[in-house]
Structures are given as C-alpha cells and as structure tokens.
Amino acid sequence: MRGAEPATLDKINRLFEHLRERVAFYSARLPAEPLKSLDELAAIPFTVKEDFRDHYPFGLFAVPLPEVARLHASSGTTGKPVLTGYTGGDLDTWGECMERVLRMGGVTADDVLQNAYGYGLFTGGLGFHIGAERIGCTVVPTSSGMTARQVMLIRDLGTTVLTCTPSYALVLAEALAAQAGPATRLRVGFFGAEPWTDGMRRQIEAGLGLEAFDIFGLTELGGPGVAVECSRHEGLHIFEDHFLAEVVDPDSGRPRAPGEEGELVLTSLTRRASPVVRYRTRDRVVLLDEQCGCGSPFRRMSKPRGRTDDMLIVRGVNVFPSAVEEVLLTVPGLSGNYQIGIDRSSGQQDRLTVLVEAAARVHLQSVGETARARLRELIGIRAEVTVLEPGTLPRSEGKARRVVDRGELKGG
Numbered sequence: 139m140r141g142a143e144p145a146t147l148d149k150i151n152r153l154f155e156h157l158r159e160r161v162a163f164y165s166a167r168l169p170a171e172p173l174k175s176l177d178e179l180a181a182i183p184f185t186v187k188e189d190f191r192d193h194y195p196f197g198l199f200a201v202p203l204p205e206v207a208r209l210h211a212s213s214g215t216t217g218k219p220v221l222t223g224y225t226g227g228d229l230d231t232w233g234e235c236m237e238r239v240l241r242m243g244g245v246t247a248d249d250v251l252q253n254a255y256g257y258g259l260f261t262g263g264l265g266f267h268i269g270a271e272r273i274g275c276t277v278v279p280t281s282s283g284m285t286a287r288q289v290m291l292i293r294d295l296g297t298t299v300l301t302c303t304p305s306y307a308l309v310l311a312e313a314l315a316a317q318a319g320p321a322t323r324l325r326v327g328f329f330g331a332e333p334w335t336d337g338m339r340r341q342i343e344a345g346l347g348l349e350a351f352d353i354f355g356l357t358e359l360g361g362p363g364v365a366v367e368c369s370r371h372e373g374l375h376i377f378e379d380h381f382l383a384e385v386v387d388p389d390s391g392r393p394r395a396p397g398e399e400g401e402l403v404l405t406s407l408t409r410r411a412s413p414v415v416r417y418r419t420r421d422r423v424v425l426l427d428e429q430c431g432c433g434s435p436f437r438r439m440s441k442p443r444g445r446t447d448d449m450l451i452v453r454g455v456n457v458f459p460s461a462v463e464e465v466l467l468t469v470p471g472l473s474g475n476y477q478i479g480i481d482r483s484s485g486q487q488d489r490l491t492v493l494v495e496a497a498a499r500v501h502l503q504s505v506g507e508t509a510r511a512r513l514r515e516l517i518g519i520r521a522e523v524t525v526l527e528p529g530t531l532p533r534s535e536g537k538a539r540r541v542v543d544r545g546e547l548k549g550g
C-alpha cells in the first residue's frame with residue numbers, strides 16, 4: 139500500500155506514543171521522538187515470542203485490565219500460553235477485519251456459515267464468529283470435532299460456508315464421501331491456522347465442492363484476519379490499514395526485497411490493549427509488490443510455507459513439511475493425509491520417513507516409488523516413503539501435527 143505511507147507513519151507514531159506511556163518493555167526500546175519515515179522502523183528491536191512469555195500475563199498490555207473486554211491465548215502446548223487482550227474497540231476492529239475476510243468469498247446475510255474452528259481461548263472460533271455475526275449470516279457454531287454430526291448438519295442445514303483448518307476440511311470431505319446423502323450446498327470455505335499447499339486446495343475443493351480461501355493470522359496479532367486471499371488466489375492480501383508487514387532475513391534480521399523469501403515481521407497499527415511492534419512471526423513468506431488484478435490496494439504475501447521451528451534439515455538441505463506435501467500431491471493416487479517422521483539419533487544426519495495414505499485403490503509400492511523419486515528430484519531429499527491404505531493415519535480436528543519423532547510414527 140505504497141500510496142498510504144503517510145497514513146501508516148501517522149498510525150505508527152500514535153501507536154508509539156500510546157506504548158511509551160503505558161508499557162515499560164516498549165518505552166525502554168522505542169525512540170523518544172516520532173519517526174520521520176517508515177525506513178527508521180528497521181532500527182527498532184524485534185519483539186519475539188519469549189517476550190510474551192517473559193511478561194506473562196499482563197506485562198505487555200497497554201491498557202488497565204478493566205478496559206480489557208476479552209482475552210485469548212495461543213494453542214501452544216508447552217509453557218505459559220501467549221496471551222492477547224482486546225478492548226471493546228479492538229473487538230470491533232477484529233470483527234471488521236473478519237467481516238472483510240468473509241466478504242472476499244462473497245458471504246452475505248443469506249449464507250449459512252458452519253464454523254468448525256475451535257471455540258475457546260483459541261482465536262479461530264470466536265474470530266470467525268464475530269465476523270459472521272457482523273454480516274448477519276446464519277451462524278452455526280459447531281466448533282471442531284464430532285465429525286459425523288458436522289456432516290449431518292452440513293446436509294440438513296444447507297450450510298453454504300465452511301470455516302475450519304485445512305486438515306479438518308480434508309477430514310470432513312472424507313466423512314461426507316463416506317456417508318451417503320444428498321448433495322450439499324457448500325459454496326466457499328475459509329481455511330487457515332496451519333500451512334497448506336495448492337495441491338491440498340485442489341483436494342479440499344474437489345472433496346467438498348467449494349472454493350477454498352486461505353486465511354492467515356496469529357494470536358500475537360489478535361488472531362485470524364491479518365491476511366486473506368481474494369478470489370484470484372494468487373497470494374494473501376495483508377490488511378495494511380491495521381498491520382504493517384516487513385519481510386526480513388531470518389539470520390541477520392535485515393530487510394529482504396519484495397519477491398525474496400524471508401521471515402514475516404508484523405506491527406499492529408490500531409490495536410489498543412495488546413499492540414505489538416515488529417513481531418517476528420517465524421513464518422516464511424514472500425512479499426509480493428505488484429498490484430493484484432483484483433484491484434485491492436493491499437499488498438500480498440505468498441501462502442506461508444511454514445514456520446522456522448518446523449523446518450527440517452535433511453543432509454544439509456532445508457525442507458519445510460509443506461514442500462514435502464507439495465511433491466506428494468503431484469503423485470496421482472496419493473492423499474493429503476501424511477506424516478513425516480524424523481530420526482535425529484544418527485549423528486548429524488536427520489533421516490526422514492514419509493507416511494502417506496493412498497487416495498484410492500492404487501498399487502501402494504509403485505506409487506511410493508514414484509513419490510520417493512520425486513522428493514529426490516524436486517526438493518533434493520532422500521526419504522523412505524511408505525504408502526498406507528486410506529484411513530490409517532491419525533486425523534486432526536485442529537492443526538495437524540505433520541512432523542513427529544520417528545519412534546512415534548503411527549501405522550508404519
């Protein structure tokens with residue numbers, strides 16, 4: 139959003155003023171004077187996940203607790219959760235962003251929206267909920283899980299919009315196919331909270347009979363509604379009126395040029411209760427500078443490839459699980475249900491085992507051979523590939539666990 143830089147600079151300076159007076163952590167690290175240009179941002183230290191943990195629970199909050207209307211927390215399973223707060227105004231802003239997300243798929247008051255993201259501290263469920271309520275569509279707050287009931291409701295209620303994680307969308311597609319019944323009225327779906335490839339998109343779209351939109355967000359920035367695809371599906375538009383995005387070299391922290399992959403760094407421009415400055419998301423993206431054909435003024439980022447934490451290093455080659463997924467889904471007869479086992483016990487060399495389910499009746503061994511050869515050829519990794527019968531691997535109701543220690547591999 140090049141043309142709007144003065145507006146962004148103004149928001150940044152107002153944000154810094156708010157933070158300098160209210161959050162000790164930030165007053166120690168923000169410049170005393172307003173920024174004169176956005177270029178000066180690069181000199182301000184990053185905020186990292188540990189900063190949230192170190193200041194748990196309220197150390198990074200910029201308003202007193204009575205002004206906080208809602209709390210959410212990350213799904214992180216170990217240690218203290220990452221906590222984020224919202225004033226009443228922040229909830230309005232979030233709702234506005236989520237409404238915008240749904241409008242990208244043409245959602246209106248006439249739609250029946252089944253929200254199968256988890257409700258609770260996780261931002262997914264309630265985030266979609268408030269966006270859908272603003273539009274006035276009929277909201278069915280199923281939360282995640284109880285798959286047979288989800289399928290029944292999709293059919294009986296005439297659900298037109300589905301929201302859940304992409305891995306759960308695949309589970310629902312499978313369950314729909316397994317339970318005979320009338321055609322559904324599903325039209326669009328919004329899937330996010332974990333990385334997924336275009337190959338996975340094709341499987342979800344074919345399985346559910348809808349158009350699939352990628353949506354991105356994270357607890358530290360208030361949850362979903364940071365970026366979303368438009369109907370061209372060529373990257374996700376970042377809501378730059380509320381979030382300032384930078385992409386940096388993950389090692390040096392220096393800015394990367396548009397078109398170069400790096401780590402996404404986000405600053406919230408308008409949040410009041412839990413603003414965050416230059417948050418290192420650890421997500422790998424490419425910032426796309428060219429104007430999108432849809433005409434939106436917001437710049438785009440590529441579909442996130444994965445988080446630095448999830449990157450595998452196999453004989454010196456860096457591989458994201460999503461790259462493995464991309465290759466697997468080029469092999470006819472393989473499904474998007476897969477798991478990667480990693481064995482770090484044999485010295486410096488990580489060994490990979492890929493378990494993947496067949497999508498249909500195929501010759502398991504020869505399909506496995508093809509997958510093994512393609513992984514070698516396309517991303518330069520050696521991996522054992524075992525193709526399993528459909529229905530063998532664990533299913534996910536939320537974020538799928540793609541990488542496991544080799545000893546934990548199921549079904550292999």
Ligand code: ADP
Pocket residue numbers: 212213214215261329330331332333334352353354355356357358419421441442443444445
């Ligand atoms: P946790 O950190 O416990 O997983 P969050 O729900 O805050 O909890 O997760 C946010 C993270 O989820 C992002 O930083 C990113 O890694 C991932 N994520 C969210 N949406 C997407 C998406 N559309 N594509 C890829 N990754 C995503």
Ligand code: ZN
Pocket residue numbers: 368369370375430431432433434
């Ligand atoms: Zn667009």
